[in-house]
Amino acid sequence: MVEAMSGSSPSERLGLHRSLLTNQLLQAAAAILAAAVTSFLGQIQDVTLFVSGAGIVFTCAAVIVLSPRDRLPSWIALAVPVIDVIAIGLMRGSAPVAGIGLLWAFPAIWIGAAFGIRGVIGVTVAVSAIITYQAFDESHRVAASTFVLPFTLAALATMSHFATQRTRAQRSLLEKQSAELRRSLERARRQEDLVTEVLDAVDFGVIHITPGGEFAVSNEAHARLQAGTDAVGPSSAVFAADGITPLESRQTPFARARAPARSSTASSSGTGCRVRIDAR
Numbered sequence: 001m002v003e004a005m006s007g008s009s010p011s012e013r014l015g016l017h018r019s020l021l022t023n024q025l026l027q028a029a030a031a032i033l034a035a036a037v038t039s040f041l042g043q044i045q046d047v048t049l050f051v052s053g054a055g056i057v058f059t060c061a062a063v064i065v066l067s068p069r070d071r072l073p074s075w076i077a078l079a080v081p082v083i084d085v086i087a088i089g090l091m092r093g094s095a096p097v098a099g100i101g102l103l104w105a106f107p108a109i110w111i112g113a114a115f116g117i118r119g120v121i122g123v124t125v126a127v128s129a130i131i132t133y134q135a136f137d138e139s140h141r142v143a144a145s146t147f148v149l150p151f152t153l154a155a156l157a158t159m160s161h162f163a164t165q166r167t168r169a170q171r172s173l174l175e176k177q178s179a180e181l182r183r184s185l186e187r188a189r190r191q192e193d194l195v196t197e198v199l200d201a202v203d204f205g206v207i208h209i210t211p212g213g214e215f216a217v218s219n220e221a222h223a224r225l226q227a228g229t230d231a232v233g234p235s236s237a238v239f240a241a242d243g244i245t246p247l248e249s250r251q252t253p254f255a256r257a258r259a260p261a262r263s264s265t266a267s268s269s270g271t272g273c274r275v276r277i278d279a280r
Helices: 002-007 010-041 047-066 074-094 100-135 144-201 220-225 253-258
Strands: 205-209 215-218 267-269 272-277
Touching: 010 047, 010 074, 010 100, 047 074, 074 100, 100 144, 144 220, 205 220, 205 253
Parallel strands: none
Antiparallel strands: 205 215, 205 272, 267 272
């Protein structure tokens, strides 16, 4: 994800910043809670080291908050979780029995999502190295968590990686479907414009009436021919094909086309009727 930031879309870069920001804010909140509880229980052995680690965590969160949302530098996305791993290691070293190592879950989730399998391996190796180094200190005793914690973090990072892969695949599919929908809409618009141009080019009136009796389509020739009519039908005299015999209102092409029983002089289909009117 981070490697492709320079060529990713603005929405992807914004989503990357939002994800990292959420991760950092939650991690900072957990660090505050851990500091308060650890201080209350008196489990901090080296206050200076603990405060230094907590300060680094808060500084990283502030950097992400102040960084531009749409132009998050790649080096920040890489450096911040690595620094967090080291800072949490300092806090854990100053309070061995406080369980501070659980905070490693936050950078592990982010690294797994952003850097893939290489990130999973990297965070597992880094955490294992820190735990191994601290195990030689007399204040740190070897326990089941010494072995379980790195495995748990690797599992969290792996699950985060696969969840991110699924999300990106779904986003890619939605973008392709959206592009295809836009192309289909553009084709439909071009076809509609073509039909309109063809209808306006002929010198006889054409009107499309839906099965419900509504007027759907008409051309310019029809508008000119019906300049003296109302919306329901002709209000002026209408004659038969001989040009002499006047027609009653119910015998006009419009009335027959809109009637439930279609006349043979109006071409009908499953979607409505089209009536052609010639000026004589």
